[in-house]
Amino acid sequence: MSDPETQQELGITESKEHSTGDWYAEVVQKAGLADYAPMGGFIVTRPRGYDIWERLKHTLDGWFKQTGVTNAYFPMFIPESYLEREKDIVEGFDPEVAWVTEGGYDELDERLAVRPTSESIIAPFMSQWIRSHRDLPMRLNQWCSVVRWEATETKPFFRTKEFLWQEGHTAHHDREGAWDETMLRLDQYERVYEEVLAMPVLKGRKPDHDKFPGADTTTTVEALMPDGKSVQGGTSHYLGTSFAEAFDITYADSEERDRTAHTTSWGLSWRAMGALIMTHSDDQGLVLPPTLADPQVVIVPIWQADNRAAVLEYAAEVESALSQAGLRVELDDRENRNPGFKYNEWELRGVPLRLEVGPNECAEETATLVHRPDGETVTVDREGLADSVERQLDTVHGKLYATAEETLEAGIREAESREEILGTIGRHGGYVKCGWCGDEGCETPIKEAIAAEIVMVPLDRAAEPIHRSCAICGDPAEETAYFARTY
Amino acid sequence: MSDPETQQELGITESKEHSTGDWYAEVVQKAGLADYAPMGGFIVTRPRGYDIWERLKHTLDGWFKQTGVTNAYFPMFIPESYLEREKDIVEGFDPEVAWVTEGGYDELDERLAVRPTSESIIAPFMSQWIRSHRDLPMRLNQWCSVVRWEATETKPFFRTKEFLWQEGHTAHHDREGAWDETMLRLDQYERVYEEVLAMPVLKGRKPDHDKFPGADTTTTVEALMPDGKSVQGGTSHYLGTSFAEAFDITYADSEERDRTAHTTSWGLSWRAMGALIMTHSDDQGLVLPPTLADPQVVIVPIWQADNRAAVLEYAAEVESALSQAGLRVELDDRENRNPGFKYNEWELRGVPLRLEVGPNECAEETATLVHRPDGETVTVDREGLADSVERQLDTVHGKLYATAEETLEAGIREAESREEILGTIGRHGGYVKCGWCGDEGCETPIKEAIAAEIVMVPLDRAAEPIHRSCAICGDPAEETAYFARTY
Numbered sequence: 001m002s003d004p005e006t007q008q009e010l011g012i013t014e015s016k017e018h019s020t021g022d023w024y025a026e027v028v029q030k031a032g033l034a035d036y037a038p039m040g041g042f043i044v045t046r047p048r049g050y051d052i053w054e055r056l057k058h059t060l061d062g063w064f065k066q067t068g069v070t071n072a073y074f075p076m077f078i079p080e081s082y083l084e085r086e087k088d089i090v091e092g093f094d095p096e097v098a099w100v101t102e103g104g105y106d107e108l109d110e111r112l113a114v115r116p117t118s119e120s121i122i123a124p125f126m127s128q129w130i131r132s133h134r135d136l137p138m139r140l141n142q143w144c145s146v147v148r149w150e151a152t153e154t155k156p157f158f159r160t161k162e163f164l165w166q167e168g169h170t171a172h173h174d175r176e177g178a179w180d181e182t183m184l185r186l187d188q189y190e191r192v193y194e195e196v197l198a199m200p201v202l203k204g205r206k207p208d209h210d211k212f213p214g215a216d217t218t219t220t221v222e223a224l225m226p227d228g229k230s231v232q233g234g235t236s237h238y239l240g241t242s243f244a245e246a247f248d249i250t251y252a253d254s255e256e257r258d259r260t261a262h263t264t265s266w267g268l269s270w271r272a273m274g275a276l277i278m279t280h281s282d283d284q285g286l287v288l289p290p291t292l293a294d295p296q297v298v299i300v301p302i303w304q305a306d307n308r309a310a311v312l313e314y315a316a317e318v319e320s321a322l323s324q325a326g327l328r329v330e331l332d333d334r335e336n337r338n339p340g341f342k343y344n345e346w347e348l349r350g351v352p353l354r355l356e357v358g359p360n361e362c363a364e365e366t367a368t369l370v371h372r373p374d375g376e377t378v379t380v381d382r383e384g385l386a387d388s389v390e391r392q393l394d395t396v397h398g399k400l401y402a403t404a405e406e407t408l409e410a411g412i413r414e415a416e417s418r419e420e421i422l423g424t425i426g427r428h429g430g431y432v433k434c435g436w437c438g439d440e441g442c443e444t445p446i447k448e449a450i451a452a453e454i455v456m457v458p459l460d461r462a463a464e465p466i467h468r469s470c471a472i473c474g475d476p477a478e479e480t481a482y483f484a485r486t487y
Numbered sequence: 488m489s490d491p492e493t494q495q496e497l498g499i500t501e502s503k504e505h506s507t508g509d510w511y512a513e514v515v516q517k518a519g520l521a522d523y524a525p526m527g528g529f530i531v532t533r534p535r536g537y538d539i540w541e542r543l544k545h546t547l548d549g550w551f552k553q554t555g556v557t558n559a560y561f562p563m564f565i566p567e568s569y570l571e572r573e574k575d576i577v578e579g580f581d582p583e584v585a586w587v588t589e590g591g592y593d594e595l596d597e598r599l600a601v602r603p604t605s606e607s608i609i610a611p612f613m614s615q616w617i618r619s620h621r622d623l624p625m626r627l628n629q630w631c632s633v634v635r636w637e638a639t640e641t642k643p644f645f646r647t648k649e650f651l652w653q654e655g656h657t658a659h660h661d662r663e664g665a666w667d668e669t670m671l672r673l674d675q676y677e678r679v680y681e682e683v684l685a686m687p688v689l690k691g692r693k694p695d696h697d698k699f700p701g702a703d704t705t706t707t708v709e710a711l712m713p714d715g716k717s718v719q720g721g722t723s724h725y726l727g728t729s730f731a732e733a734f735d736i737t738y739a740d741s742e743e744r745d746r747t748a749h750t751t752s753w754g755l756s757w758r759a760m761g762a763l764i765m766t767h768s769d770d771q772g773l774v775l776p777p778t779l780a781d782p783q784v785v786i787v788p789i790w791q792a793d794n795r796a797a798v799l800e801y802a803a804e805v806e807s808a809l810s811q812a813g814l815r816v817e818l819d820d821r822e823n824r825n826p827g828f829k830y831n832e833w834e835l836r837g838v839p840l841r842l843e844v845g846p847n848e849c850a851e852e853t854a855t856l857v858h859r860p861d862g863e864t865v866t867v868d869r870e871g872l873a874d875s876v877e878r879q880l881d882t883v884h885g886k887l888y889a890t891a892e893e894t895l896e897a898g899i900r901e902a903e904s905r906e907e908i909l910g911t912i913g914r915h916g917g918y919v920k921c922g923w924c925g926d927e928g929c930e931t932p933i934k935e936a937i938a939a940e941i942v943m944v945p946l947d948r949a950a951e952p953i954h955r956s957c958a959i960c961g962d963p964a965e966e967t968a969y970f971a972r973t974y
Binding site for chain 1: 522524525526529530531532533534537538540541557558559560561562563564566569582583584585586587588589590591592598599601608611612615616627631632634636638648649651
């Protein structure tokens, strides 16, 4: 390297395998995604990080709009008396609320909660806006930030006191409409993981003792991280009539009878970005799927004094061909950096495909493509280059997905007893499936011993054969529980 | 009308001319743009209102990105000690800050300001990220909400304690770079008013006593409302080195000398939507320019029992042709509403163009187009319909702009004395231009007498001949002052 000092500052020094937490923090900072704010628990999302969030948001927002959702914006503050109207919400969130108590030089008459989630301010307006069955279904969404005053250690995107998310809130005629909505949004979350983040997820229900406060059913997509922990990747709640009753969301049906609506809420936060970074990145730095990367392709020209002009001209021609094809491409023609330095820098930043052009490529009218995840090299013709690059980007997406899928498949194991659950998670991490009686008390000993919990049960009981008995207490099993350590 | 009750509920009852404030509030609510939140000073932005903001944002964000701006996200809270680091900021905003003092069940060690503007949290990070002249210019922007605890009456979009905006923050090598940036953003604000909001604005500087706290120069775009008051439509600040000095934003120049950066900030809020609604709407309700409207065209089929099928088929064909051309179009084929009801409803909602098709249009293969602003009717051929509709939409935009321009041009008057200033603004509203010595003391008597103030002085002193003497005190004039009442 020509520039050893900068190189050292740029490079990742921690190991993903041996010090996952430190490695993750280093990737986030050195790839320029985020920095720590002066207040514990808060981060600053830098342009490279925010760009990823914007792309994810753009795709998901498009799907929402195609399926009847309209965006709105509700106040970031919720009066304490509103938060108290649904008792489960206040019990669930009260310990985590940041309170505004002073405005200007005056103490406020009533404390205002900085929204931890917005059911309590959205539901009263739905109540006003919904009069008749013709006003249903009503589907609102907002992209905003929320605050939850958790005392745990800051982990950028995974765990921060303020985080960006979207929260959808809908009202329907009946249970069936609301349940279909709950599933539709869960499926969209699964799809955004698969198609945008290049990650498989498991879909399931949270056990009753771990539902969203006030929900009838909380559904979840769970992603397995390479260190064997599960991340709750997005949740979609069927709220039944609890919020509708607390906030009086009723409507006149077609026979003018007064009926109570059924509501849902569903949210996906920037934790999805945390899961993305954790899953695909490596000891060289960030790895991004082509769906989210900018640039998707970096062109690194390799020249000597005697062929500099020809190589650079060829590189510029290649850049123009790719960007005309709609690809996000950057030509790194910096004079004061050698190719090796550039390779490292673009690898650190996660660019999925490197395109090298030197005198050989020039002469033969080809380009050398290098896949970020595994360094695989492919030489392709200049003719039809944009198509070849698009195919290689698809291949990179496929590789990322396949690796994550292998991790997930290898990470689901079965157990027949408490000792086996403890031993398996202790040794391998990942998910352990077992029979479960349905009693929270049977989760407690596992939680206390190894901090693993039931992250989900299958959505459809009939879909998987249930073990005959609860692996912990031996009573007849009601469910198949997936135990795992979590983020 | 077949449905008088609903009709009455839908229609605007206040007069724009005689009770502008009440009329404005009624339009905002009945067109479904916003509602009042339970806490004074806060509003709920409903889907139809948020959609307008999203379109405005999309356009402006695109221009920002084309001109080197990257989006980021900084925490919504600013520690009190950070706010205090730039003395003008703390003096300027302290009376308007909402304070978070409790997190969960604990009192915080340090109060956290809910951001009233983010210079104080962004500047310290710019200080960390900027090392050498190669890191400049740095251009960051965020779309977010801010809170200013003002005690005045709530006016949706114009004056709310929480509001949505974008705030850009940039750092440059020197005064020239920062000044060019300040002007570039001011020009983009002017352009968004002209091209998107269909409104002319005046560009100018705020007088020194009304600058943004800590700024060297505050520039502004001002829009004249039909009731004769001026709205500050967006501001772009050249901050000089005050923030760079307070937060240590320095860089090594090409000769490794340590130099202080020059910074800017610039913001446009949803007040632009307030100005839009106030300017174009009328006693029938909202009027939107085609740039922001969804739908842009509403098709109202007019049928009798014997031609219903043919008319509806023709209407559907027209809808499909327009939407294939990329227009936002809606076919209102509701059976239980008559055409008159539909006309009123879509007028209330501000749809720029109504397309009527009845048996005549069917037979003659034409369509009747009605302009929302003035009811002008044009019959066009089915062949080439999409092009005709696009031209008519351009015409509607032009009409809206022309009317607003007439108001602005007629609203600028000159005055030579204090009495003339008071009399002219008292009688006509609008702007009064006069010579001004530059002393805040000469604004005071005008402010006290009729609540008018100096909203701007021309950017370029050479561009307009300056009156010889200050209209108030008679001393030699330094500037041309534009006095007006404001929102």
